[in-house]
Amino acid sequence: MKHKYYIMKKILLLVIAIVLMAPVVNASHIVGGEITVKWVGPTQNDFQIQVRVFRSCQSSSAPMPSTASVRLHDAVTYATQQTWTLNNPTLTNNLPFSDPCFPVVGICVDQGIFTQNVTIPDNANGNGYFLEYQICCRNGGVTNLNDPSNEGMTFYCEIPNPADALTLNNSSPDMGDYPLNAFFCVGNPRTFQFNVTDVDGDSLVYSLVTPLDDGFMNTAPAFPYNDVIWGGGYNLANMIGGTPPLVIDQNTGIMTGSTTLIGQFVFGVLVEEYRNGVKIGEVRRDVQFQSIGGCTGGNPLTQVDTVISNNVTIQIPYNKLYCRDMVWSDPNGDTLYMELTSTIFDSGAYYTNPIPDGNGDYTYFWDWDGTSFNSNITIPPNGYDPLVGAASNVGDIGQRWCYTPSCSQIGVTYPFRMAGYSVGCDGVSGDTIDFFIEVIEPIADLKSPGNKSIPFASEYCRNIVFHDANIVDAMQIEITSEIFSMGAEFPSVDNTFGYQNWVYFGSDSILTTNVSNGAPSSINSAKRFCWTPDCEHIGNTYNIQATISSIDCPTSDGLKDTINFSYTVLPPFDSLDVIPNVFSPNGDGINDVFTLGYTNADGNRVGGTSNPCHDDIQIKIYSRWGLLVYESNEYPEFEWDGSNKGGGKVNAGTYFVLISGTYGNETVTLDQRTVSVVDPK
DSSP: OHHHHHHHHHHHHHHHHHHHHTTOEEEEEEEEEEEEEEEOOSSTTEEEEEEEEEEEOSTTSOOOOSEEEEEEEETTTOOEEEEEEEEOOEEEOSOOOOOSSSOOOSOOEEEEEEEEEEEOOOOTTSOOEEEEEEEEEEOTTBSSBSSGGGOOEEEEEEEOOTTOGGGTTOOOOBOOSOOTTOEEEBTBOEEEOOOOBOTTOOEEEEEEEOOBOOSOOOOTTSOSSOBOOBOTTOBTTBSSBOSSOOEEOTTTOOEEEOBSSSEEEEEEEEEEEEETTEEEEEEEEEEEEEEESSOOOOOOOOEEOSSOOTTOEEEEETTSOEEEEEEEEOTTOOEEEEEEEEGGGGTTOEEEOOOOOTTSOEEEEEEEOSSSEEEEEEEOOOEEETTTTEEEEESEEEEEEEEOOOGGGTTOEEEEEEEEEEEETTEEEEEEEEEEEEEEOOOOOOOOOOOEEEETTSOEEEEEEEEOTTOOSOEEEEEEOGGGGTTOBOOOOOTTOEEEESSSSSSSEEEEOSSSTTOOBSSEEEEEEEEOOOGGGTTOEEEEEEEEEESSOTTOSTTEEEEEEEEEEEOOOOOOSSOOOEEOOSSSSSSOSBOSEEEOTTSOEEEOOOOTTTOEEEEEEEOTTSOEEEEEOSOSSOOBOSBOTTSSBOOSEEEEEEEEEEETTEEEEEEEEEEEEOSOO
8 A cells, every 4th residue: 555655656746747847848949038018908907918939040940839838926925826828929030130330141030929918816915926938948059058958948027916006007128129230249349238118117227147947946935947057157247258248237228248259148138127116027038149250340449529538627606507518529430329427417407409500400519718619510410329328420429418506506516427439340439538517606706895984964875886797696785884773774776776886897887786776686786875974973983894695595605795894974174264254234135144154056165164063152243342243152153144232233344253162173262353244224
């Protein structure tokens, strides 16, 4: 009984092994492919499976498989959920490989595309899925594998749970058709790219991986399938054995590599799909490229037509539009590619085109000497090569970018890389220039009008003005002083908004702001204040402080400047040296009174000028017989109309005037003058 049980157990294990191996299709000379899943709707569970198979179409190769058996597995437990058989592939025979520089011979590849619409159920465990299709075998002549005839392929992709709300109706990245420039050159680097697209707009990350073998599935949590075994000297870091080794750009998927041998080389490309920073799926392409000879040559020279050199720092002003033309030129007239890389493009910098001429061509300029550009080229508009992911042109290529830094970017330095390379029949050559862009703040220079002595009792106005064509901020002037608690004020200005100034554009010029007094403005800013000093201010000096600052960038130290100046208040000039000595008090309105000084009809001062804040004058007028006819202790601006102390008019004649006290700057102990009265009435 024990013996029979042992025999039955061996038979059962053999049956299980046969069942597990059933999906593996045998068709020698398979050169690659992949499996993807596309949502087709209308429900969240309606998808289309697509399997691409690339087959060598040499006469000795096996035909394209007529079916493809695809299995769906739980991504965590590896439990098989469903199996589908895809039939009737769409065939493209003998893909037309080509190269513009030399004939491509000896490469023959057919492409077969299997598709089938299926229902993928929601995973009750909440897990995603992976799908796989296994096929055997590879070409026996593969150069970089240990035993290629006994190595198969597993096409593999991962998808999210159809019920996941964050990834509803998701489609895998599509790897695109087999590229028609898909071959390596011995001793000469080639650049190529799979035309990968993602209809959902997810972020894609590219990497090179070791291709997967076929056969039994591993137990979770180990990766489900084993890698192929590399031949001697080959590995993931050195897949094809040349210099440079095969590498891929993780952001663009651009691959570059060179071989040292003619032969066939296999490699794998992994495309991982991210949404909102979270990985939601992946697709792997297993592929074989042929390496051919006869396409080597000397690399072309690439020269850069720009004054920018490595490691220089270019300073650009804050809050002003800055544009720069970047230009490469290739003397061989090859196709040129340009890529500009900098974090400055994450901060608001952008690409733009010059204004086209009548032919639709663009002119790019460089080498500015402060007055004009010394160099320029005019070329047709750039193209965009989706394979390379960069702007392209023939012979010459230019790119203009512009940037207006904000206040928060003052002091920030951005690394900038200008990369260009040419692709011609002699190969690929390139160059890069690394430099820096530093955002600087302009320096505001508020010019002082200087200290001033101002007269008492007269309104004195002062304009504080600012001009700088390099500063486009809205600038504001603030003026502070104790005189603003003593009656000083900011008056309105007329509609011309013109301010006389002596500190910009030469002396006594007009600066116009087009805004009301003291309002913020760009390039030209001004503020007027006026003050009429009073008695208590005479002899004092008052400090006045004015500050210019940016409204747009108030935290900037460079966009702020402060000046200090002073006012000293002078008393009025006064003197008794010349005073009128004749008057006619006849009521005709002409010279009717006697006073120490007055302003005539022409606006001219006649006689002395008093200081009403300090003057204390006593006036006594006597007749020639010594009779006191008039006296006054009033404010110095007294007036005698020829009346005597009794109220009547004095007689015509000469009278003696005795003056004592203080008059302006003079202390008058006793001063005797005469005055003649003519025609009193």
